[in-house]
Amino acid sequence: MVTINKNYLKLPGSYLFSTIAKKVADYQAAHPEEKIVRLGIGDVTQPLAPAIIDALHKAVDEMAHAETFHGYAPDLGYEFLRSAIAKNDYQDRGCRIEADEIFVSDGAKSDSGNIQEIFGTDNKVAVCDPVYPVYVDTNVMAGRTGEYNKERENFDGVIYMPCLEENGFLPELPKETPDLIYLCFPNNPSGAAITKEKLQEWVDYANKTGAVIIYDAAYEAYITEEGVPHSIYECEGARTCAIELRSFSKNAGFTGVRLGFAVVPKELEREGVSLHSLWARRHGTKFNGAPYIVQRAGEAVYSPEGKAQLKEQVAYYMRNAHYIYNGLKDAGYSVSGGVNAPYIWLKTPKGMTSWEFFDYLLETAHVVGTPGSGFGAHGEGYFRLTAFGTFENTQEAIRRIQAL
Amino acid sequence: MVTINKNYLKLPGSYLFSTIAKKVADYQAAHPEEKIVRLGIGDVTQPLAPAIIDALHKAVDEMAHAETFHGYAPDLGYEFLRSAIAKNDYQDRGCRIEADEIFVSDGAKSDSGNIQEIFGTDNKVAVCDPVYPVYVDTNVMAGRTGEYNKERENFDGVIYMPCLEENGFLPELPKETPDLIYLCFPNNPSGAAITKEKLQEWVDYANKTGAVIIYDAAYEAYITEEGVPHSIYECEGARTCAIELRSFSKNAGFTGVRLGFAVVPKELEREGVSLHSLWARRHGTKFNGAPYIVQRAGEAVYSPEGKAQLKEQVAYYMRNAHYIYNGLKDAGYSVSGGVNAPYIWLKTPKGMTSWEFFDYLLETAHVVGTPGSGFGAHGEGYFRLTAFGTFENTQEAIRRIQAL
Numbered sequence: 001m002v003t004i005n006k007n008y009l010k011l012p013g014s015y016l017f018s019t020i021a022k023k024v025a026d027y028q029a030a031h032p033e034e035k036i037v038r039l040g041i042g043d044v045t046q047p048l049a050p051a052i053i054d055a056l057h058k059a060v061d062e063m064a065h066a067e068t069f070h071g072y073a074p075d076l077g078y079e080f081l082r083s084a085i086a087k088n089d090y091q092d093r094g095c096r097i098e099a100d101e102i103f104v105s106d107g108a109k110s111d112s113g114n115i116q117e118i119f120g121t122d123n124k125v126a127v128c129d130p131v132y133p134v135y136v137d138t139n140v141m142a143g144r145t146g147e148y149n150k151e152r153e154n155f156d157g158v159i160y161m162p163c164l165e166e167n168g169f170l171p172e173l174p175k176e177t178p179d180l181i182y183l184c185f186p187n188n189p190s191g192a193a194i195t196k197e198k199l200q201e202w203v204d205y206a207n208k209t210g211a212v213i214i215y216d217a218a219y220e221a222y223i224t225e226e227g228v229p230h231s232i233y234e235c236e237g238a239r240t241c242a243i244e245l246r247s248f249s250k251n252a253g254f255t256g257v258r259l260g261f262a263v264v265p266k267e268l269e270r271e272g273v274s275l276h277s278l279w280a281r282r283h284g285t286k287f288n289g290a291p292y293i294v295q296r297a298g299e300a301v302y303s304p305e306g307k308a309q310l311k312e313q314v315a316y317y318m319r320n321a322h323y324i325y326n327g328l329k330d331a332g333y334s335v336s337g338g339v340n341a342p343y344i345w346l347k348t349p350k351g352m353t354s355w356e357f358f359d360y361l362l363e364t365a366h367v368v369g370t371p372g373s374g375f376g377a378h379g380e381g382y383f384r385l386t387a388f389g390t391f392e393n394t395q396e397a398i399r400r401i402q403a404l
Numbered sequence: 405m406v407t408i409n410k411n412y413l414k415l416p417g418s419y420l421f422s423t424i425a426k427k428v429a430d431y432q433a434a435h436p437e438e439k440i441v442r443l444g445i446g447d448v449t450q451p452l453a454p455a456i457i458d459a460l461h462k463a464v465d466e467m468a469h470a471e472t473f474h475g476y477a478p479d480l481g482y483e484f485l486r487s488a489i490a491k492n493d494y495q496d497r498g499c500r501i502e503a504d505e506i507f508v509s510d511g512a513k514s515d516s517g518n519i520q521e522i523f524g525t526d527n528k529v530a531v532c533d534p535v536y537p538v539y540v541d542t543n544v545m546a547g548r549t550g551e552y553n554k555e556r557e558n559f560d561g562v563i564y565m566p567c568l569e570e571n572g573f574l575p576e577l578p579k580e581t582p583d584l585i586y587l588c589f590p591n592n593p594s595g596a597a598i599t600k601e602k603l604q605e606w607v608d609y610a611n612k613t614g615a616v617i618i619y620d621a622a623y624e625a626y627i628t629e630e631g632v633p634h635s636i637y638e639c640e641g642a643r644t645c646a647i648e649l650r651s652f653s654k655n656a657g658f659t660g661v662r663l664g665f666a667v668v669p670k671e672l673e674r675e676g677v678s679l680h681s682l683w684a685r686r687h688g689t690k691f692n693g694a695p696y697i698v699q700r701a702g703e704a705v706y707s708p709e710g711k712a713q714l715k716e717q718v719a720y721y722m723r724n725a726h727y728i729y730n731g732l733k734d735a736g737y738s739v740s741g742g743v744n745a746p747y748i749w750l751k752t753p754k755g756m757t758s759w760e761f762f763d764y765l766l767e768t769a770h771v772v773g774t775p776g777s778g779f780g781a782h783g784e785g786y787f788r789l790t791a792f793g794t795f796e797n798t799q800e801a802i803r804r805i806q807a808l
Contacts, residue, residue: 001614002583002674003524008682015688018479043475053468056697060460063452063660066794071447071659075422106510106662106692113690117545120407137689141521179406210405255475256467256696258510270406278412284422285541286517288510292660293460294695390470 007143010155016133016374017041023358024368037397039324039385040368042188042342044253046316046390048297049309052252055300059293073289076280077104077261081295084302085261089246095233101265101276103283104298106290108218108247108260112182113138114286115214115243115262118278119180126159126178128171130189130372130379132216135182153377162378163190169336169345170194173201177209183232184216186223189375189384190345191337196229203232206241212270213242218260221251221314222321223340239265243275250342250388252301252310259290259298317342320394321387327398328385342387345372357383365400411547414559420537420778421445427762428772441801443728443789444772446592446746448657450720450794452701453713456656459704463697477693480684481508481665485699488706489665493650499637505669505680507687508702510694512622512651512664516586517542518690519618519647519666522682523584530563530582532575534593534776534783536620539586557781566782567594573740573749574598577605581613587636588620590627593779593788594749595741600633607636610645616674617646622664625655625718626725627744643669647679654746654792656705656714663694663702721746724798725791731802732789746791749776761787769804 013019020040028036048056062068076082082099090097105111112134116125125139136158139145146156154160159178161171169192171183183202185194206213215232223230232242244263248254264276290298300306325338334347348357354371361367361383372382389397417423424444432440452460466472480486486503494501509515516538520529529543540562543549550560558564563582565575573596575587587606589598610617619636627634636646648667652658668680694702704710729742738751752761758775765771765787776786793801 002527002616004675004677004679004682005522005524008522008685009677011685015479015685018688041476045470045473045475047470047473048467050468053464056464056467057461060457060464063460064454064457066449066451069449069451069657069660071449071657072445073660109692110690118409118412120409123406134689141686141689212406253473253475255692256473256477258692258695271408273408273413275408278408281412281415282545285538285545286514288513288659288662291662291695291698293697 005141007141010140010145010148011137012148015137016370020368020370024362027362034366036362036366036368037389037393037400038368039389039394039397040370042250042386042388043255044250044388046253046313048253048257049306049313051300051303051306051309052297055296056293059296063293070292073292073295075284075289076100077102077289078292078295081298084299088302090231090233093230093234095231096239097233097263097265101263103262103264103279104290104295105260105262105287106258107249108216108245109134111245111260111262112214112216114282115245115279116142116144116180118275118282119212123179124157124159124176126161126174126181128163128183128187129154129160129377130163130375130382131182132184132188133375135214153373160376160378163187163192164378165336168192170198173205177211179211181206181211181213182216183213184218186219186341188219189343189370189372189379191339191341191343193223193225193228193340195227196234199229199232200235203235203238203241207237210270211241212268212275215242215244217244218247219250219341220246222318222342224318225340228340233263239267241268243268248298248301251314253313254297257294257297259294316391317387320389320391323391323394324385324387324398327402331402338387344385344387346383346385348381348383354380354383361401364404365397367397367400409545411545414544414549414552415541416552420774424772424774428766431766438770440766440770440772441793441797441804442772443793443798443801444774446654446790446792447659448654448792450657450717452657452661453710453717455704455707455710455713456701459700460697463700467697474696477696477699479688479693480504481506481693482696482699485702488703492706494635494637497634497638499635500643501637501667501669505667507666507668507683508694508699509664509666509691510662511653512620512649513538515649515664515666516618516620518686519649519683520546520548520584521686522679523616527583528561528563528580530565530578530585532567532587532591533558533564533781534567534779534786535586536588536592537779539618557777564780564782567591567596568782569740572596574602577609581615583615585610585615585617586620587617588622590623590745592623593747593774593776593783595745595747597627597629597632597744599631600638603633603636604639607639607642607645611641614674615645616672616679619646619648621648622651623654623745624650626722626746628722629744632744637667643671645672647672652702652705655718657717658701661698661701663698720795721791724793724795727795727798728789728791728802731806735806742791748789748791750787750789752785752787758784758787765805768808769801771801771804
């Protein structure tokens with residue numbers, strides 16, 4: 001008789017965004033006349049940039065002819081894309097990362113879910129609280145945590161690092177020493193950014209303790225301030241303690257195109273084993289590469305036209321971010337984020353819980369956001385709005401919230 | 405100090421096809437003048453069919469406009485694709501499978517690697533021998549096996565079911581009762597097909613013992629004979645014991661496009677837990693869907709034009725299969741497969757080991773095949789050739805082999 005993976009049963013309820021989608025669908029079904037504005041899930045709304053579209057069409061045409069058809073991709077991704085990434089995202093910023101340290105994937109969600117597989121199940125995981133749910137849930141599924149603690153509303157055996165107003169929404173070095181540390185900056189959900197000096201403290205800490213940092217830099221394109229690092233490899237010593245995850249979803253609108261990558265430096269080893277070789281083995285055994293046409297679209301992100309067009313696209317969303325930030329501030333809300341990130345993090349008014357405010361906003365303003373408590377116990381009393389809507393919808397949402 | 409997943413260290417050498425790729429690259433570098441013919445890895449060579457190309461271009465155009473842009477896909481895949489699959493691959497064949505039992509993925513390699521995650525690590529795995537390496541390797545990585553046994557050239561704690569000439573390359577019910585049974589028919593690597601009656605025995609066995617069958621039907625499009633099932637759901641009772649994996653790689657040439665799906669019937673449960681809900685949780689937490697444009701390409705596979713064009717494409721490869729089969733037979737080789745599958749399985753001549761024959765063929769005929777021993781200890785003394793080359797290259801390869 002087969003047994004199931006009982007770690008899955010520790011997970012309470014369903015994945016956050018599935019729950020939200022269901023709630024919104026139910027509300028819309030009951031009120032078909034209401035025009036709902038969605039600033040909840042971090043999905044983009046602007047179409048793909050012309051340079052990307054051109055690259056896709058061209059690659060599709062290649063697939064139509066035997067001479068230029070592409071079958072299975074190389075394990076780690078096509079050289080043309082890995083070189084473009086290494087040059088533009090790293091070497092041009094002074095980070096020593098080579099093309100063969102880049103592992104092209106179908107997106108940062110997959111990578112941030114799968115990366116834990118190369119580590120032992122006995123490792124202690126540290127996460128920010130609030131946090132992107134995938135980091136915790138995938139470690140629960142792997143058996144790296146205890147049971148769900150209903151009172152504390154989180155998992156036994158995980159080190160939660162509260163990120164609250166009083167610490168500028170930045171984690172502090174934990175009392176108990178973790179083995180695997182997940183950091184995401186600019187942060188999802190809070191929109192907080194970390195300075196290079198602060199991040200250097202984490203790199204030094206990891207190198208001292210032998211921990212490994214999983215650094216999720218999916219939102220680096222939204223950084224506007226000096227002194228905020230775009231990559232953890234801007235910090236000295238990061239090559240011996242950090243894996244970086246990147247996405248094309250937010251900087252190029254690839255949420256429906258699916259492309260991302262992980263950087264695993266060759267010096268990074270633990271217990272005498274190269275993590276680069278472990279991840280290469282995982283990639284080679286369980287994955288067959290991102291589609292050729294999608295990798296060509298990724299290449300176009302780094303072309304002169306692509307860069308110019310995507311700079312405008314990011315600016316479009318950041319205009320929304322400023323609009324939300326200022327509009328909520330004017331309406332008396334306590335807000336943060338939105339300066340180096342497409343997320344605005346606000347305190348729920350009148351002592352409402354996050355889900356109470358979610359329902360209140362859905363029912364009175366017909367605006368969808370994400371309840372802070374969905375990201376962790378210390379997200380309770382907070383709420384996330386994203387800047388990924390259209391400018392018109394964003395204006396409309398803020399107008400409605402201001403009128404409440 | 406972080407620890408690594410030591411199960412990875414049990415894996416000897418690298419992934420089979422990476423090893424072959426390296427050997428071939430090294431040989432080509434040393435002999436740049438030789439024209440190597442590759443009938444090794446099961447990669448297709450024919451371009452995408454016109455109906456697929458049209459669908460891709462159309463979907464790319466949709467992504468260029470805000471009104472028709474598609475961001476994150478639904479967790480389980482787009483309804484248009486899941487309905488087309490349920491209807492064409494199942495309901496039209498009399499199999500009761502609904503659209504919401506289909507989970508669209510980025511390919512059968514990912515699914516066959518990831519599906520084990522929803523089961524406990526205490527399960528005993530049974531595989532055919534020889535076997536597609538992914539089934540075993542991913543269970544090794546998850547800790548569901550013992551160490552690699554150098555003498556037997558396989559893993560302790562795995563039930564290997566020898567598939568040899570004397571049993572028609574079909575597995576027999578094992579003496580020790582397994583929990584998780586991987587079956588692939590038409591078979592990779594042997595090209596053997598199973599009859600519906602024989603498969604029914606496995607379904608009955610699984611239902612009796614409480615085992616779950618992971619049924620890989622990636623090659624069903626190549627079935628030419630009556631009485632050979634295209635899906636395990638043609639067997640009675642399969643809905644309570646089987647998960648089926650399918651690919652678009654071989655029936656539609658999507659090796660570089662990346663699309664597949666898993667079928668998990670809603671009745672399938674163990675220990676009182678629905679495997680459908682576990683797999684849905686895994687999908688929702690670790691995966692963000694196949695690209696929209698790729699799912700539209702998948703839909704076109706089921707259009708009248710797509711069906712007609714792909715029937716021709718499959719026929720093209722089957723002509724190769726017959727050519728290889730007959731050509732080798734004429735040259736005195738002992739061959740099987742090639743009738744309901746794009747793989748030809750031959751006995752190595754003169755007592756050569758599989759790798760000796762690989763080197764011999766590469767060095768004398770400049771033809772690349774796959775050593776049978778790469779698929780398991782009982783693949784020793786066998787060799788796989790694929791029908792996925794061009795007809796011209798296939799003719800050339802057989803001519804060279806016949807001339808040896």
